[in-house]
Amino acid sequence: MQEAAYLDWNNSFEILNKAHESGLFVLIIGPKGTGKTTLVKDFAKSKSARLDSINFSLRTRESHLVGTKTLSDGSVGFDEGLLVRSMREGSMLYLDELNSAEADVLLRLDEALDDRRQIVLKESSGETIQADKDWFVVATINPLTHVGTKELPPQLLSRFPVRIRLEYPPEKTEFEIVKRHAPGVPDDDLEQGIRLANILRQAAAVEEINYSPSMRETISYARLVVSGMPPAAVAAIVFGNVYAQWGSVEYQKVSDIITSMFGG
Numbered sequence: 001m002q003e004a005a006y007l008d009w010n011n012s013f014e015i016l017n018k019a020h021e022s023g024l025f026v027l028i029i030g031p032k033g034t035g036k037t038t039l040v041k042d043f044a045k046s047k048s049a050r051l052d053s054i055n056f057s058l059r060t061r062e063s064h065l066v067g068t069k070t071l072s073d074g075s076v077g078f079d080e081g082l083l084v085r086s087m088r089e090g091s092m093l094y095l096d097e098l099n100s101a102e103a104d105v106l107l108r109l110d111e112a113l114d115d116r117r118q119i120v121l122k123e124s125s126g127e128t129i130q131a132d133k134d135w136f137v138v139a140t141i142n143p144l145t146h147v148g149t150k151e152l153p154p155q156l157l158s159r160f161p162v163r164i165r166l167e168y169p170p171e172k173t174e175f176e177i178v179k180r181h182a183p184g185v186p187d188d189d190l191e192q193g194i195r196l197a198n199i200l201r202q203a204a205a206v207e208e209i210n211y212s213p214s215m216r217e218t219i220s221y222a223r224l225v226v227s228g229m230p231p232a233a234v235a236a237i238v239f240g241n242v243y244a245q246w247g248s249v250e251y252q253k254v255s256d257i258i259t260s261m262f263g264g
Contacts, residue, residue, distance in 0.1 A: 005038075005042055005180070006035055006038045006039045006041075006042040007035075007173065007176055007177045007180065008039075009169050009170075009173045009176075009177075010164075010166070010169070012028075012039055012164050012166065013039075013042075013043060013046070015162065015164055016039075016043050016138070016164075018162075019162040020047065020136055023136075024161050024162050025113065025136070025137040025138070025139070025159055025160045025161070025162065026137075026138045026139070026160060026162045026163075026164065027098075027138075027139050027140070027141065027157070027160035027162070027163045027164070028040070028138065028139070028140045028141075028163075028164045028166055029140075029141055029143075029163060029164070029165050029166065030140075030142070030143075030165060030166035030167055031142060031143055031146070031167070031168070031212065031214065032142060032146065032214050032216075033213075033214020033215045033216040033217070034166045034167060034168055034169075034214065034215060035166065035177070035215065036096075036140045036166055037094075037096065037140070039166070040053075040094050040138050040140070043138075044092045044094075047092070049091065049092040049134075049136070050089075050091040050092065051091065051092050051094055052082055052085070052086045052091045052092070052093050052094065053093070053094035053095075053096060054082050054083075054094070054095060054096065055096040055097055056095065056096065056097050056098055056099075056100045056101040056105070057097070057100050057101075057148070058100070058102060058148065060100075060101055060102070060105055061105065062104060062105055062108045063081060063123075064081055064082065065081045065082060065083035065084075065105065065108060065109060066080075066081045066083060066084055066108060066119070066121065066123055067079050067080040067081040067084055067121070067123060067124065068081075068123070069123065069124065078121070078123070078124040078125075083109065083112060083119070084119065084121070084129055086135065087112060087117070087118075087119065087129050087130075087131040087132065087135055088129060088131075088132065089132060090131070090132025090133065090134035090135045091135070092136045092137075092138065093135070093136070093137045093138070094137075094138055094139075094140075095109070095137065095138070095139035095140070096139075096140050097140060097141065097142060097149075098139040098140065098141050098152065099141040099142065099144075099149045099150055099151070099152050100142075100148045100149055100150075103153075106152070106153060106156055109156070110153070110155060110156050110159065112131070113137065113156070113159035113160075114159065117130065117131035117135065118130045118131065137160075139160060168198075168201060168214075168215065171191075171194050171195065171198060174194050174197075174215060174218060175187075175190060175191065175194055177215065177219075178190060178194065178215070178218050178219050178222045179222075181219045181222065181223070182219060182222035182223045182225075182226050184226045185222040185223075185225050185226050186225070189222075189225050189231045190218075190222055190225070192231065192235075192261060192262065193218055193221040193222065193225070193231065193234075193235065193239075194218055195261070196235060196239055196257070196258065196261055197213045197217060197218050197221075197239065199257060200212065200213050200239060200254065200257070201213065208253075209243065209246075209250055209253065209254065210243070210246045210250065211242055211243060211246075213238075213239055217238050217239060220238050221234050221235065221238045221239065224237070224238065231262060232258070232262035232263060235258045235261070235262050236255070236258055239254070239258065240254050240255050240258050243255075
């Protein structure tokens with residue numbers, strides 16, 4: 001199924017446009033499943049820009065960004081990493097979940113993101129790579145409540161002076177977004193699914209439960225309802241069953257909420 005276009009409900013496109021015009025890098029802050037990646041992809045498309053992206057984790061190494069030495073037929077070469085290629089070619093670079101990266105990776109990235117926009121290839125010839133004038137960087141981070149995240153160093157934060165906060169949208173806006181992904185879902189069923197998601201998000205925000213469902217879940221719920229499954233069963237599958245990993249008490253608490261809303 002073709003991915004639906006981003007619904008710009010909080011003026012993010014204009015902010016990105018102004019930052020792009022001004023040569024300022026952008027940081028998007030928000031929980032998983034709020035449309036951060038779709039926003040960046042659609043913005044790159046609007047600029048007819050090639051988008052290079054990397055998703056950070058504990059396994060991401062400097063070599064993924066900068067490159068590695070190679071040996072072929074007795075000759076030593078160097079395969080440039082994504083960061084170096086993007087700087088050379090002036091593409092749009094998307095640094096996804098940046099605050100999941102290790103400290104040494106962040107330190108090397110910081111070198112490229114400062115006002116000089118350059119990096120020294122100490123792993124190879126020592127060449128200094130100067131970023132193309134069109135080079136533009138957008139990064140995303142998840143809240144520190146997410147597993148595997150850590151605070152970004154202040155100097156790295158300062159490299160992204162334009163910050164967009166992307167939270168879950170109002171229920172009416174989420175309804176419009178989900179409809180784009182599952183146009184055949186009955187309005188009443190979709191409203192009920194979104195209402196359930198928001199009840200669970202609010203409970204997670206005050207630590208009554210351990211998980212906050214994203215818009216990926218509301219979209220999945222809608223698509224399964226469109227497929228013909230009963231909404232009550234879909235709510236249990238998509239929203240309820242995940243809480244079993246935190247034990248029977250939490251699972252039953254969420255199951256009771258679902259039963260009270262959908263019947264059982």
